[in-house]
Amino acid sequence: xxxxxxxxxxxxxxxxxxxxxxxxxxxxxxxxxxxxxxxxxxxxxxxxxxxxxxxxxxxxxxxxxxxxxxxxxxxxxxxxxxxxxxxxxxxxxxxxxxxxxxxxxxxxxxxxxxxxxxxxxxxxxxxxxxxxxxxxxxxxxxxxxxxxxxxxxxxxxxxxxxxxxxxxxxxxxxxxxxxxxxxxxxxxxxxxxxxxxxxxxxxxxxxxxxxxxxxxxxxxxxxxxxxxxxxxxxxxxxxxxxxxxxxxxxxxxxxxxxxxxxxxxxxxxxxxxxxxxxxxxxxxxxxxxxxxxxxxxxxxxxxxxxxxxxxxxxxxxxxxxxxxxxxxxxxxxxxxxxxxxx
Amino acid sequence: xxxxxxxxxxxxxxxxxxxxxxxxxxxxxxxxxxxxxxxxxxxxxxxxxxxxxxxxxxxxxxxxxxxxxxxxxxxxxxxxxxxxxxxxxxxxxxxxxxxxxxxxxxxxxxxxxxxxxxxxxxxxxxxxxxxxxxxxxxxxxxxxxxxxxxxxxxxxxxxxxxxxxxxxxxxxxxxxxxxxxxxxxxxxxxxxxxxxxxxxxxxxxxxxxxxxxxxxxxxxxxxxxxxxxxxxxxxxxxxxxxxxxxxxxxxxxxxxxxxxxxxxxxxxxxxxxxxxxxxxxxxxxxxxxxxxxxxxxxxxxxxxxxxxxxxxxxxxxxxxxxxxxxxxxxxxxxxxxxxxxxxxxxxxxxxxxxxxxxxxxxxxxxxxxxxxxxxxxxxxxx
Numbered sequence: 040x041x042x043x044x045x046x047x048x049x050x051x052x053x054x055x056x057x058x059x060x061x062x063x064x065x066x067x068x069x070x071x072x073x074x075x076x077x078x079x080x081x082x083x084x085x086x087x088x089x090x091x092x093x094x095x096x097x098x099x100x101x102x103x104x105x106x107x108x109x110x111x112x113x114x115x116x117x118x119x120x121x122x123x124x125x126x127x128x129x130x131x132x133x134x135x136x137x138x139x140x141x142x143x144x145x146x147x148x149x150x151x152x153x154x155x156x157x158x159x160x161x162x163x164x165x166x167x168x169x170x171x172x173x174x175x176x177x178x179x180x181x182x183x184x185x186x187x188x189x190x191x192x193x194x195x196x197x198x199x200x201x202x203x204x205x206x207x208x209x210x211x212x213x214x215x216x217x218x219x220x221x222x223x224x225x226x227x228x229x230x231x232x233x234x235x236x237x238x239x240x241x242x243x244x245x246x247x248x249x250x251x252x253x254x255x256x257x258x259x260x261x262x263x264x265x266x267x268x269x270x271x272x273x274x275x276x277x278x279x280x281x282x283x284x285x286x287x288x289x290x291x292x293x294x295x296x297x298x299x300x301x302x303x304x305x306x307x308x309x310x311x312x313x314x315x316x317x318x319x320x321x322x323x324x325x326x327x328x329x330x331x332x333x334x335x336x337x338x339x340x341x342x343x344x345x346x347x348x349x350x351x352x353x354x355x356x357x358x359x360x361x362x363x364x365x366x367x368x369x370x371x372x373x374x375x376x377x378x379x380x381x
Numbered sequence: 382x383x384x385x386x387x388x389x390x391x392x393x394x395x396x397x398x399x400x401x402x403x404x405x406x407x408x409x410x411x412x413x414x415x416x417x418x419x420x421x422x423x424x425x426x427x428x429x430x431x432x433x434x435x436x437x438x439x440x441x442x443x444x445x446x447x448x449x450x451x452x453x454x455x456x457x458x459x460x461x462x463x464x465x466x467x468x469x470x471x472x473x474x475x476x477x478x479x480x481x482x483x484x485x486x487x488x489x490x491x492x493x494x495x496x497x498x499x500x501x502x503x504x505x506x507x508x509x510x511x512x513x514x515x516x517x518x519x520x521x522x523x524x525x526x527x528x529x530x531x532x533x534x535x536x537x538x539x540x541x542x543x544x545x546x547x548x549x550x551x552x553x554x555x556x557x558x559x560x561x562x563x564x565x566x567x568x569x570x571x572x573x574x575x576x577x578x579x580x581x582x583x584x585x586x587x588x589x590x591x592x593x594x595x596x597x598x599x600x601x602x603x604x605x606x607x608x609x610x611x612x613x614x615x616x617x618x619x620x621x622x623x624x625x626x627x628x629x630x631x632x633x634x635x636x637x638x639x640x641x642x643x644x645x646x647x648x649x650x651x652x653x654x655x656x657x658x659x660x661x662x663x664x665x666x667x668x669x670x671x672x673x674x675x676x677x678x679x680x681x682x683x684x685x686x687x688x689x690x691x692x693x694x695x696x697x698x699x700x701x702x703x704x705x706x707x708x709x710x711x712x713x714x715x716x717x718x719x720x721x722x723x724x725x726x727x728x729x730x731x732x733x734x735x736x737x738x739x740x741x742x743x744x745x746x747x748x749x750x751x752x753x754x755x756x757x758x759x760x761x762x763x
Contacts, residue, residue, distance in 0.1 A: 059405025059629060090633055146579070154579045162552050165502055169549075170588040172497045222582075252727045286687020298682035300674055309665035313692040316662060319725055346694040347701055349632060 040369040046073040046194055049242040050187050051234070052273060053209070055199040055264075056246035057256050061278040064350050065246045065342065066198045067094035068358035070131045073194050074109060075359065079126035081192035082108070082133040083183060086200055091133050096352040105134030126192050138175035139164075141182045149223060173211030174224065180212060180231045187240065199243075205260070209235060209243075209268045238271035246276045247331070249324035249341075258334045261379050272379060274338040274369070276362070277328060281321050281344045287314055335379055340365040386623075387717055388654055389742050392418040395623045397518060397616065398527045398653075402627035403637035407658040407721075410728045411627050412529040413441065413463070414737040420459035421738070424524040427462040429513055431506070431531045438465065439729075448513075450521065455731060462523070468499045468509035475512060479605035485598065494595040502549060506531045508542035511613045518616060540617075540648050543610030550603045552596065623653035626713065630660050630702035635709050642712050652713040656741065657706055660720045661698040670696055 054066045067090070070080045082091055084101055092101055095108040108131040126132055142164065146155040157163075168174055187195055199205045212231035215224065234241050243264055247257035257275060264270050286294060291310035295302045302310070332339060342358050350358075391398060392415055400412040409430050416428035427450050430438070441453055441463045448470040450462035473490060480486035489495050499505045507530060514528050581589050616622065624645055628638040642652045676682045676689055710718050721740050728734060 057405060058403065059631070059634070063633075093632075149582070151579050151582070162548055165549050166494065166552060166592050167588065169494045169497050169502050170591055250727065252729075284687045284691060286684035287691065289684040289688070291685075291688055294684035294688050298676055298685040300676060300682070300685060302674070305669055306665075306673055309669055310688045310692050313662075313664040313695050314688055316664070316695070317691055323725060346698040349701065349705065 040366055040371050042072065042363045042366050043076040043078075045366045045369075046076050046078050048273065049238060049240055049271070050193075051183065051195045051197060051241040053197040053199050053205075053241065053243045053270075054246060055205045055243055055260070057253060060246050060248050060253055061342075062246050063090040063198050064094060064358065065244075065276050065278060066196050067091055067350065067355055068342065068362055069244070070108070070196055071095075071355045071359035072363050073196075074129050074131045075363075077128050078193035079128050079191075080131045081105075081126065081186065081195045082131060083186075083195060083197045084133060084135045085137070085179060085198060090350070091198065094350045094352070094355050095131065095133075101133055101135040103135055103137065103140040105132050107131075108133050124191065128193075132192070136179050136182050138178050141178040142175070144182070145178055145227075171215065171224065173207070173215050176208045176211035177215055177224065177228050177231060180208075180234070181227045184230055184234045187234065206263055206267065209264065209270060213268070236269045242271045242273040244273040244276055245337075246278055249277050249280050249327045249331075251327060254327045254331050254334075258331070261335055261337065265379050272337055274340045274366075275331065275335060276340045276342060277331065278342045279344040280324055280328070280341040281317060283321075284317075287318055287321075290314070337379060338369045340369075386653065388656075388719055389418075391415075391623050391625070391654060392525070392742065393422050393424075395621055396523075396525055397514065397619070397622040398525065398625055399514075399530060399617070399622070400527065400625045400627050401530045401641050403634050406627050406629040406634050407728075408627045409529045410734065410737060411625070411656055411658065411721075411741075412527045414734045414741060415625070416463070416525065416527040417457070417461055417731070417734050418738045418742050419525045419527075420455070420457045420461035423458040425460045425462075425522070426525040426527065427464065427517060427521060427523045428527045428529070429464055429466055429510065429517070430529045431466050431510060441731075450517070453731070459524075464513075466506075466510055466513055468506045471509040471513050471516075472499055472505070474516075475606070475609070476602075479602045481601065485602075488598040489595070492595045492598055493591045495598075502546070504542035504545040508546050508610075511542065511617075512609070515609065515613045515616055540644055543613055547603065547607050547610055550596075550599055550606060618648075618650060622650075624650060626652045626655045626709075627658060628655065628706065628709065629658050630705050632705055635706045638706075638709050639712055642709070652716050654716050655710065655713045655718045656721065657718065658721045659723045661695055661702055662722045663696065663699040665692055665696055667696075 052069070054062055054069065056062045056065075063084075066082055070082050073080045084091055092106065092108065097106070097108060100106075109129075143155045146152065183195065183197060186192070200208050212228045212235065215228040216232060245257050245260060245264075247253040261272055261275070265272060289297075291302075291307045291314060294310075295307065328339070328341070340362055343361050345354050345357065347354055398412075398415055400408050400415070402408050409432070412430065413428050416426040419426035428441075430441075441451075447464055448467040450464045453461045453463055455461060476489050476495075477483075477486050480489065499509070510528055510530060514526060517523060517526050626638045626641055628634045638655070645651055670693065673689060676686045719741050721737060724733075724736070726733070728737060
């Protein structure tokens with residue numbers, strides 16, 4: 040499938056998965072890839088994480104106002120991005136959307152600017168949040184919807200909360216629709232449901248690892264998201280897959296002998312241990328990937344395991360290229376979206 | 382407690398161990414392994430888990446939500462008990478405990494705001510974990526209680542939780558609303574009315590009615606909650622209480638652990654030990670790598686070249702990981718640091734927990750568990 044077409048499948052792509060699977064890294068890689076295809080990309084962070092800025096080699100703080108991660112030209116670097124101005128093609132912007140900020144803006148939009156600070160500091164917001172479960176999630180999703188409608192970016196990538204919370208997060212809108220009898224909050228919830236259930240506007244990409252528990256969880260999450268939220272599912276991305284390496288089939292002694300290199304026992308043992316470890320993990324990985332494919336009828340992408348512990352711009356390029364290569368091998372989707380129930 | 386201790390001493394001697402760290406770092410498994418170790422030492426141990434993976438929960442006999450300890454059968458001299466925290470049930474118990482009458486309790490339990498409180502007010506789950514800890518420590522008769530803490534977002538942690546809940550229950554605006562006739566509070570009352578009008582406008586008037594009912598229902602109970610919260614604080618500060626930081630070698634997890642460590646210091650406590658899970662195995666030291674002879678170019682050497690690349694890759698990964706959590710290790714010093722290597726299978730049974738306990742407790746202090754463990758635990762037919 041064409042990479043550019045892939046990136047344009049929906050306006051919003053929510054990247055979700057359990058904690059520790061490398062969600063933020065995948066968000067960064069997808070952003071890099073989409074920007075390379077000429078899209079303007081806005082990354083939305085929700086949980087105060089800053090991994091996204093360091094992946095792009097910045098490492099700075101991320102605020103509600105947004106920050107430029109990569110610019111098409113040097114001139115754009117000063118442009119913090121805004122709700123109205125379209126972002127230039129090929130750029131990646133990022134911003135943090137917290138419920139508190141979204142609420143302050145929401146109240147200001149409803150003529151309650153003077154009140155809003157006091158609502159927050161007096162603890163009344165905690166009371167409201169308890170009275171209307173999901174209100175915070177609705178405010179954040181409502182803000183994302185507003186950005187999506189404004190068309191400032193070709194693609195909005197949302198770094199979703201960890202899986203358990205993602206379900207609550209995404210089902211908050213339909214839950215509120217059932218509960219709220221009226222008022223602006225209900226309207227907001229209805230708009231959000233409309234966004235989440237339109238595959239041309241919003242899809243979810245699930246991220247997992249090629250290990251037993253993460254695979255179990257991603258399968259479960261996929262069915263739940265489709266059943267409870269009615270959101271369209273994009274590909275499942277399996278992160279940290281060891282790349283194939285031909286020489287791993289040869290025991291160290293044999294490899295040394297055929298290369299005509301004399302190695303002492305310690306060196307041979309170290310090479311062999313490292314080889315066996317990786318071979319074992321690769322076998323497990325293959326097993327899990329096959330199980331994932333069998334249990335979840337969604338297109339699969341793999342991102343390579345990187346031996347570096349930190350993700351910077353260089354690693355990001357490798358990951359983006361690898362995702363793009365994987366997308367190239369996917370077949371064209373028949374409908375606009377996939378279903379795990381098909 | 383400034384003297385450095387070993388992990389073995391913690392499991393053998395302490396009465397309370399709190400495991401803290403971000404989500405996805407193997408905190409639950411670590412907590413269960415520590416409790417298992419205590420049972421292996423002949424102690425009566427209980428692990429309070431928050432959200433165990435299903436198969437681990439099954440193997441611990443926690444397939445149904447049980448808010449009281451269940452003993453796990455096994456061949457160890459002590460006892461191992463486990464429970465899965467039910468924050469809502471724990472809160473309900475508290476309400477029953479402090480209500481003046483069963484009518485007051487029922488009034489609270491059926492209130493809409495109360496019903497949503499455990500899910501919506503951040504910190505409630507943490508507070509209930511601490512509450513459960515207090516209850517078990519007070520009434521359970523255990524030698525050791527190990528508490529797994531909820532995966533926190535925004536690094537809000539259990540230390541803040543009791544204060545947050547108390548602040549919520551003491552909310553001035555609603556308190557004032559309940560006694561609008563007191564002249565001295567009239568000015569405040571006007572402001573409160575404004576705020577409530579704002580809420581009504583956005584969320585609907587029934588919310589305000591619910592809230593007022595809620596606070597009225599709680600009238601007179603805050604004192605009990607506050608006293609209880611203060612006792613939990615005292616318990617956490619006891620020298621027999623230990624905090625184990627659990628992290629993975631990823632930057633975000635390390636950041637979180639550093640934050641926890643500073644929070645503990647702020648509260649006059651400190652991290653007693655650090656456990657770094659899922660570290661890349663190390664197969665060779667630097668001198669061995671430096672001494673490797675050059676691999677000749679060409680087809681004959683290609684397999685060997687791949688093997689060397691592989692070994693170098695793992696070594697480099699291990700080096701970078703060490704660097705990632707190096708500051709954290711320095712930060713918690715002289716607390717002991719244990720590293721648990723990446724295992725080849727998930728831990729989801731007692732055998733797997735025993736493997737982890739072996740890795741953690743065979744050696745003392747800052748030692749690296751040797752080589753890659755093969756995770757013999759796997760009975761993975763699932």
